[in-house]
Amino acid sequence: MIKITLVQLDNYGPWTEELGEDREADIQVLQSELYADLQRMFSAKGGLLFFTRFDNMLAVSNGINLKEHEVILRSIARRYPVTVSMGVGLGETAYEAQRTATRVLQSKGSAQSSERRAVLAYSDNGAKEGYVQIAHIDVDDFTSNVTDREDAYKAMYIISNLSTLLMKLSMNKGALTFFNGGDNFISVCNGLTEYDFKEIIDRLETSVGLKLKAGVGFGRNANEAMSKANKALSKIRRGLVREPVLFLGGPHE
């Protein structure tokens, strides 16, 4: 089972509106620093956090227990003018796990409730953590074909469009795919097969004309799985593997 943590800022929208009209740059700085800060704390325990919508973030949290979640939650409460609440869920797929994480947190009150503050919610159904499967996906020759040719906003639009399509295709298979900068995507994809990836890649090539490649890794936590996915993608990039998808290892190692 994969474990996903939803990190949600408490009553964030209403709070920002009290900050004065010239608040935008400060909000952007706050959001980015908060994400970087949380990423440091999750990754120090072997996890990996995605910025998602910034007021809602999702982490792969296998190996991080509830007490460690509490420590992270309190550290943020001490150092920021806003608090975060968290929901933790397990699932056969990443999609299921985040749905459970969302449900348990929603049951504690609205994201805009002024009463819910720094809550840690989880479902205790006795499920056990298992392995994490992660894919690192990028676009072939994006720099030479797009970044160095098209204008910067057009390049961003191409990535945004690709990202939305990747989200939809992977969600349908129970995976969660996140844009993580440049032309890179990370997919938390327990249960997906090589065939699934080839199907996704083929459909994207047909619909948007971009060729993707994917390195897939497994591990006991996000850091291990991500490292192996990087290793696999690196082999494809260096031409050591001809196929656009490489799996390194599997769930039962």
Place this chain on the structure above:
Amino acid sequence: MIKITLVQLDNYGPWTEELGEDREADIQVLQSELYADLQRMFSAKGGLLFFTRFDNMLAVSNGINLKEHEVILRSIARRYPVTVSMGVGLGETAYEAQRTATRVLQSKGSAQSSERRAVLAYSDNGAKEGYVQIAHIDVDDFTSNVTDREDAYKAMYIISNLSTLLMKLSMNKGALTFFNGGDNFISVCNGLTEYDFKEIIDRLETSVGLKLKAGVGFGRNANEAMSKANKALSKIRRGLVREPVLFLGGPHE
């Protein structure tokens, strides 16, 4: 004329690959901190920076001269293991301005050239800076309708899809629209009329079923325009205005 600065990390992709396979969390922290850092420096001069793809960022830079760009560029070079280069462009529309900014930077070498480092590029065609027009756009009742009901990834997908559509519609009119967290978007939109906004909003309501509202402001720099856009949006949010679009002031104030 609006002024746009493209901030591009030099030779970033190849550099990240040298960092070892367990690099992902560090890269995410680096990218976020770099963005927050640049945002602080641009906004201290009245500008506003958008994170875009993180390895390529776009700033509204009216009122920030070349020497001030240089200071920012050198401050980053001193404190990070990577450098940034910048292209600066002016245009009647934000889209044109970023295209010029991209072109002048592309002319200095590839984003993955190992020789281009910390370059400041600009076109000196005698054009003069004018006003900035910015819209702050959000979705009606997104928290109660989506965040508190749907799962977190689905909510993110809805925003990603909306973002891609908004980018396309605004790009067609010469504007640049950026997601800036939660259910908020900022559009740098010199030249767009109230009619343009209503058209965009209508089309989105028809295609994705979400109602948007937009506050539009003008100023000599991004900070002024953004502050007025916030003021306008706040009036709509508080029900002081019935229409989904409110312009405060205009380009000739």
Place this chain on the structure above:
Amino acid sequence: MIKITLVQLDNYGPWTEELGEDREADIQVLQSELYADLQRMFSAKGGLLFFTRFDNMLAVSNGINLKEHEVILRSIARRYPVTVSMGVGLGETAYEAQRTATRVLQSKGSAQSSERRAVLAYSDNGAKEGYVQIAHIDVDDFTSNVTDREDAYKAMYIISNLSTLLMKLSMNKGALTFFNGGDNFISVCNGLTEYDFKEIIDRLETSVGLKLKAGVGFGRNANEAMSKANKALSKIRRGLVREPVLFLGGPHE
């Protein structure tokens, strides 16, 4: 006249005690980030901030007006769980200026008042800002003589002792000297002559057996004066000047 701003955290001690017993690392992170953040904002306007006791910081703020102080103060209030208040003072010497800055802030309430929040205090006696004089001081061959030979704590003790003596000697002459890392000190020293510096250096060599050197610069703001001080010290370091003190320019440039 030199302008000094005292930045004081509001009701900081009592606040920290509410954070739980395992708070220390979070407090240290908070203090350092807050200092770095304020330093960015003061230096973006040509100023320079010293960390002092972390809950009280001192800045050279020539060229930074009250409205700009307000913007800094509000940016902190938006992004931290604690607020800062500021007192601004002018003086013929840096010592006098900080005394005035302290007095005007003290008149607004105790540092541990729970009512004083984000106050900006200044004395409006019509005095006008003038030049800034800064010295960059370091120890000859500290790395080879101390860092590479003594143990790390002993080296730190030597610097702490030296710092305390430098503070006392410079305070007696109306200057403010701050440790700024390694074996480096920055002295805000309007009015001090070459003779004053040689006297200080001689007394320290006699009492602690360390040889110092000092580059002294002048400017309209801290950044200009500091840059010239660096230039002067660099000339001494490279052996281009034989004396341990070098003045570049003077107050009437």
Place this chain on the structure above:
Amino acid sequence: MIKITLVQLDNYGPWTEELGEDREADIQVLQSELYADLQRMFSAKGGLLFFTRFDNMLAVSNGINLKEHEVILRSIARRYPVTVSMGVGLGETAYEAQRTATRVLQSKGSAQSSERRAVLAYSDNGAKEGYVQIAHIDVDDFTSNVTDREDAYKAMYIISNLSTLLMKLSMNKGALTFFNGGDNFISVCNGLTEYDFKEIIDRLETSVGLKLKAGVGFGRNANEAMSKANKALSKIRRGLVREPVLFLGGPHE
């Protein structure tokens, strides 16, 4: 045995000199962020880091193994333009442990060697980690007696003088005492008795006229010991204990 890690920036002085004359604010920001960053990583593993001279920092690192040190060291190398090297030492007293840590690192090359980069040095003499003893020390009524009465620089001088004396007195007993902001000091003090603390406090009251109090705690790592020291000091502050020194627990718990 207590474990101390010396974190030393590699070739830092020479590097800073290449940054241009207007470098000072950037250096201060870099140093503070680097400290905050390292503090986050050490404290995530139960350690505690002191900023010391900023180019040399000391951490209590019981419970943090060599591989975890390596991860910290590499994370810094990836995200900063400078690297750090580390020496790790064990000792009966904190002073001995830091001396060993210094010696093993010095044996790898000078702090200003351009060849030593990101080295992790340790002595493998089979010694075993034991408990950590930490004291949290502060000054009675410093805010009302000093901060609210004296000028800010004078208050800083008083603390600096006190800090230097505390360093000397504690070093003579094998302890390491660090200023950590405001009027607070943290002493890493394995082996010191209640009598030792009373002696130190008496001598300081006699020589500088300030009354101190100290809460002392024990633990398997710095975080545990520090938490208990905070608990003890809190009891004295709230008047629950009449003596100026309170020990909570002891090394054999």
